[in-house]
Amino acid sequence: MENPVVVEVTRGDLVESVHRGGFALVDGAGAVVASAGDIARPVFPRSAIKVFQAIPLIETGAADAFGFGDRELSLACASHSGEEGHVALAAAMLAKGGLDGGALECGCHWPFDLPVALDLARRGGEPTALHNNCSGKHAGFLCTAVHQGEDPGGYVGADHPVQQRAKAAIEDLTGTDLGADVCGTDGCSIPTYAAPLKSFAHGFAKLVTGEGVAAERGAAGRRLIEACMAAPWEMSGTGRACEKLMQAAPGRVFAKTGAEGVFCGALPDFGLGFALKIDDGGTRASEALVAAVIGKALRGDDAALADKFDALASKTLRNWKKITVGAVRAVPR
């Protein structure tokens, strides 16, 4: 049974390409408020659950020991664009732990955003591990290890206490067992575990409602989510989808992208969490679908805000002469 078409790409009057996928919108008790497609099969969440992975940074006391505020906590949950401010903030976080970029084991890549990459090249620069989109998350991992008196070397390995703590948090929040059979290696070399969209959505709902989660953990999760909502640029970057979504409704929407067409997030006012996956991994489609899912969640309560998100669910496509040629749009349901 295939997932439904959730996003269409048009050219002229025709549909040129289609994206299939699924989403789950879940409340604190785990009830599915809305969904599409298969929300029970295991999905790799990739970067969309960085908040879960950062919970030990708070719970161990490391964040407070190093004086991390909203900007640092947001970067610890970020897939950032590698702009100079992101790089500097990651370096500053590591410095608090007595470390520098040499401690990072995430690997190195050019910034994904072309203008950012071109700017770096023009200045004769080359990316370092600090430019890696995950460097803030890894800075959080390293600072936690330092705080715990652990040897940070090998902190990306599944058996290192850093990854064991992250895994335990994800298992607790999703209510799933994450064994080797659902384990893969992420782009930044840490383990990534697949679980149902429904379970990831429920995990975010637990955090924003406090239901089904220990009080300390719920507070830690809300602190991270609030930091991301307060500092969306740090979590993403200039012109990025996550920044746009959260700036459209400050303090009311948390949305985090993950590679291979994933988004997770929460609507704290409504006590809801959401998770979605585009079958083919297409980010243009996940960005359209997440706006539509948020619009759907808001529709009954705040029509004007829902309209704003529905508008974000459709993006005009222009060619190299800026002529409108088509659109990428979530399929109305």
Add this chain to the structure above:
Amino acid sequence: MENPVVVEVTRGDLVESVHRGGFALVDGAGAVVASAGDIARPVFPRSAIKVFQAIPLIETGAADAFGFGDRELSLACASHSGEEGHVALAAAMLAKGGLDGGALECGCHWPFDLPVALDLARRGGEPTALHNNCSGKHAGFLCTAVHQGEDPGGYVGADHPVQQRAKAAIEDLTGTDLGADVCGTDGCSIPTYAAPLKSFAHGFAKLVTGEGVAAERGAAGRRLIEACMAAPWEMSGTGRACEKLMQAAPGRVFAKTGAEGVFCGALPDFGLGFALKIDDGGTRASEALVAAVIGKALRGDDAALADKFDALASKTLRNWKKITVGAVRAVPR
């Protein structure tokens, strides 16, 4: 009825993402030798049919008048990478027609290949219209207009003789009527017409067999296809999929990529044409599928060469530390 999954993306032991699509392998008489999915619905071929669009360049005598050889003809069918050699060759073609890059109406973009773009930025350069991946095709259009004594201005418009000739060639080769209802605007601003995969595949088969096509047109098409096979770098670029595919079997395989997950091509020895489309537009998937389709076509006749293409149908995925994390592979059928 949905198209089958044709390409899988794995991480660890799990399938992380999937791509659906279809393909048609057709002989000169129009018989479908092999296929998958819906090969009858209209698909925008995008750049995959640049050979059809370049036929008037030969038929009008313009190519001979300007002394175009394999390199120029290949560039006239190219979606090139905007490397210095591509830019220089496009400029040289235009100069033959007494024009320069200022005549191009394709618009301007940074080279799609990151290393090429970074290199240009490092040198303090900015792209011009000559860097546009379609600049060779447009140089061919402009030189044809000059040869015909036509005002080249507005040559991208549907009503200009240049586009009228291109449309007539596509209609003839595909055996379809290309009306406004199947017309869209391409990235480079010329019209693009949707037709069935089966029809595009048949068009390429006609060219390589001479069946169902006027002798002069068949010869023109074969001349263009042979130029592309002889000069694959000009048609694509360093490390590009089309270059790799054609270099794997020199003179025996013609393969041309199109945006939104399309490939068209031909196997002249076998008198076959092919066309494929990935539903979601994903190029990583079209590149895997085209290798599998070519391997399938070769299997009964040249097992060693078929093995070579089957190997190209599976690509190891490595992360930022070069650790193997998964694969993109055509689903064995």
